[in-house]
Amino acid sequence: MQKYFLSLFLFLFFGITSIFAQQSAIYTNDLADYNKALTLFNNKQYLSAQILFDKVKQENSNPELEADCTYYSANCAIRLNQNNADEKMESFVKNYPTSTKQNLAFTEVATYYFEQGKYPQALEWFDKVDESTLTKDELDKYNFYKGYSFFNSGKKKEATQYFNKVVNTQEYGSQAKYYLGFLAYEGDDYKEATKYFDQVSGEEKYKEKLSYFQADMNFKLGKFDKAIELGKAAMNSSNAMEKSELNKIIGESYFNLKKYNEAIPFLKEYKGKKGKWNNTDYYQLGYAFYKQNDFENAITQFNKIIDGKDFVAQNAYYHLGESYLKTDKKQQALNAFKNASEMTFDTKIQEDAYLNYARLSYDIGNSYQSVPDVLNGFMTKYPLNPNKSEIENLLINSYITSKNYKEALILLERNKSFGNKTAYQKVAFYRGLELFTDGNYKEALAIFKKSIAEQKDGNFSARGTFWKAETEYVLDDFTNALLSFKQFLGYPEAKETTEFANVNYNIAYSHFKLKEYEQAGNFFQKYIEVSKDDKTRLTDAYLRLADSRFVTTKYSSALEAYDKAIILKTFDADYAAFQKAICYGFMGKNDKKISDFNQFLKTYPKSQYRDDALFELANTYTAENETSSSIKTYDQLIAENSNGSYTSKAILRQGLIYYNADKDEQALTKFKKVVADFPKSEEALEAVKTARLIYVDNGKVDEYATWVKSLDFVEISDSDLDNDSWEAAEKQYLQGNNKQAITNLNSYIKTFPNGIRILKANFYLAESYFKEESANSIPYYEFTISKSRNEYTEQALSRLCQIYLRNTNYVKAIPVLLRLEIEADFPQNKTYAQANLMKSYYTEKDYANSVIYAEKVLENPKTEDKIKSDAQIIVARSAIKVGDEAKAKIAYAKLQKIAKGELAAEALFYEAHFKNAASQFEDSNKVVQKLAKDYSGYKYFGAKGLVVMAKNFYGLKDSFQATYILESVIKNFTDYTDVVDEAKQELDLIKVEEAKTNSSISK
Secondary structure, X not given: OHHHHHHHHHHHHXXXXXXXXXXXXHHHHHHHHHHHHHHHHHOOOHHHHHHHHHHHHHHOOOHXXXXXXXXXXXXXXXXXXXXXXXXXXXXXXXXXOOOOOHHHHHHHHHHHHHHOOOHHHHHHHHOOOOHHXXXXXXXXXXXXXXXXXXXXXXXXXXXXXHHHHHOOOOOOHHHHHHHHHHHXXXXXXXXXXXXXXXXXXXXXXXXXXXXXXXXXXXXXXXXXXXXXXXXXXXXXXXXHHHHHHHHHHHHHHHHHOOOHHHHHHXXXXXXXXXXXXXXXXXXXXXXXXXXXXXXXXXXHXXXXXXXXXXXXXXXXXXXXXXXXXXXXXXXXXXXXXXXXXXXXXXXXXXXXXXXXXXXXXXXXXXXXXXXXXXXXXXHHHOOOOOOHHHHHHHHHHHHHHOOOHHHHHHHHHHOOOHHHHHHHHHHHHHHHXXXXXXXXXXXXXXXXXXXXXXXXXXXXXXXXXXXXXXXXXXXOOHHHHHHHXXXXXXXXXXXXXXXXXXXXXXXXHHHHHOOOHHHHHHHHHHHHHHOOOOHHHHHHHHHHXXXXXXXXXXXXXXXXXXXXXXXXXXXXXXXXXXXXXXHHHHOOOHHXXXXXXXXXXXXXXXOOOHHHHHHHHHHHHHHOOOHHHHHHHHHHHHHHOOOOOOHHHHHHHHHHHHHHOOOHHHHHHHXXXXXXXXXXXXXXXXXXXXXXXXXXXXXXXXXXXXXXXXXXXXXXXXXXXXXXXXHHHHHXXXXXXXXXXXXXXXXXHHHOOOOOOHHHHHHHHHHHHHHOXXXXXXXXXXXXXXXXXXXXXXXXXXXXXXXXXXXXXXXXXXXXXXXHHHHXXXXXXXXHHHHHHHHHHHHOOOHHHHHHHHHHHHHOOOOOXXXXXXXXXXXXXXXXXXXXXXXXXXXXXXXXXXXXXXXXXXXXHHHHHHHHHOOOHHHHHHHHHHHHHHOOOOHHHHHHHHHHHHHHHHHOOOHHHHHHHHHHHHHHOOOOHHHHHHHHHHHHHHHHHHOOOEOOOOO
């Protein structure tokens, strides 16, 4: 038993000893790994250290060693910037609350982030540190580091608090004073800053930095001489950014001392904040140049001030205006003064700027508002200004010189004082001319009457009366036009006017339109006797004189006048030659008539009167019993004009010649051809009647009856009723009883749809409805033109064109206009068709055909200037639409020579546009200025011109002008959305570009 207990004791003793020995060995081994890991950590081999710390922690159950391993592993994670580093450290703090390394963890992590320059993260960990556990040295370091972290995080109040805790320590005191001084400097507390800076100024490492701050503080304290001294002293030891700031301090100090010449080189060397200047920087350098009378350089700086909305900007814009004036750049000066006058920071500058703006508006014109409005506005706002009398005189004159007659008239009508009545008469006259030019005749007439009513200036009373007459003439009121023209002659001043040269011509035409041909001829003769330079009008006067004498059977006088027209060789020589031959016929000289017509056919082979000449020649041969020549001439006429207005007549006359020569078969052939080719025409009816005689004479009545029954427009049994019904309808029509005529004509057409006079009935009914301005006329005109060419075709085509054009139905108008162009016998109808085809194609965006017809209109020597203007504008606009700017440029240049009113404004705008496109910026601006001065009433093109001017100024590197003009367009021309949109787009582009160098610009 004793052996057993002994053996058991030995077993237990040695067994337990063995276990303790094993555990001690494991612990000793882990401690070695831990120490190895600690060595790696201290050698900054954080990843290897972390792996070993994690291994030791995993293999060891000692709580203290486990806590230390967790701490160091988390610390390695922090230093390795691992994603979960913060979580690891937080986990350590949470899981090992009794660890002695807990506060150390906070301190070391905070210190690590601090040394890495990650101050917001450092502050998070500094806040977790228990300050009470720190030694004095540790606490000083903690306070400085935390203060510096606040400093770099922009928390100045907190930084000051912590710096003050170490301000008297040996290790951190100097640094704390420096930063406290800097914080005071940043807070504009220069007294406090100076106190701290003075305490560290003896230390070498702060000397260079302090010199900049001291220079700046002296500047900000208004000690400019000292600032200059310190700034210059600090220049050589400063870095590039500090040198830039020192240049600004020195330059601005000289500026404030009014030593502008000395200021300039330093201000120029300033590089700006982050490479950008602001508006104040540009102002100071610009003003320094301005005070040196270096206006070009002043402009270069001032005009970079964009988006200025303060006292500095107002001052800059005012002096920019003065600089422009000194360099004779009036348009630019106007914009600058306008801008300064709209700011209220300095009321004296505002008033003086407004005065200059008003004067310049009068001098060069104003695209933004009417000149009278500007001048009136100045007097209203500054009634006590010492220059009031000067502005009042300018105001009176401006009503005329501004040429913005519409707005000027409104202003004058609001204030019709006695002193303004003369101006009112003139402005009303010019406004009337403007409206007349633009085709607003009724409104023009009313304005001319207003002008005449004033009777303050005899010259304008006379001229107003003349143009009142012109307007009445255009409105087809020939009686009143004639009276007004004669009243014009009653003014003593009439002979001094430019209109006097043409008054006899106009009176003559008024008589002519009233069919008072004797008087018309007399006045055409009067005009001819004094006419000088205008060969075109002189030719027309000879032609109308000849026509007047012709109508009054004074054929010899007519012949003489037609000869004079031919000699001038301008236009309508073929018409004059034709009329000469006609005259010989009426004089009983058929041999001369025949000779002249044969010569006419040789001389004018393409004349529009060729068919008339052939017809007259054939008729004359008939009258002279030269039937062979007559038949041959009719054949030629028919061959050249198979569907002309004379074709049916020519065939009928051939038939009559054969009938009179007892050649019945040949006569019947011709009569039946007329009936077949031109049914329901007057000639067809005549042919049927004469054919009946031949059939009766030859005893072939049955054959006649069979033939006639095949004709749907001859009803033998109803002929008497047809005649009676027609006579009743025609009588009402011819007597002008329109409503009754419509009733009777409708009744005839309904009763006799194939009646003898169905063609004439449809035409008469169409004309009756046309007088009523009723669309009911359309189907009856369409019936008329649907038949073979007849005596009503041309008039029906013309009327249909008028109706469709009046209703802006260009799709329907175009085919009718095309027919009218081809079929018209009257030259004016052909011209009318071509002019309206030109406009209709343009409206329908068929630019190719529009240009074709515009060029036809331009080729016609008789085309009036107004129609030529329309043609040129269509050529130009069509070219713009299809992107052919070269052609548009030529067309607009031609337009300028003849255009008036709005078309002239448009032509000027495009001249400016083309010059801008060619980078001829200054020349382009001159054109825009002309547009503003001479055509200010046409706001749309004025606004578009301003956008071009803005582009020009930007091309000339004048950013202020460019942006200010565009902003003004956006503000003042809201009615023209397309112009405003373009201005906004240009303004955005400029601001984006300028913001690269100017920090004051808000994009």
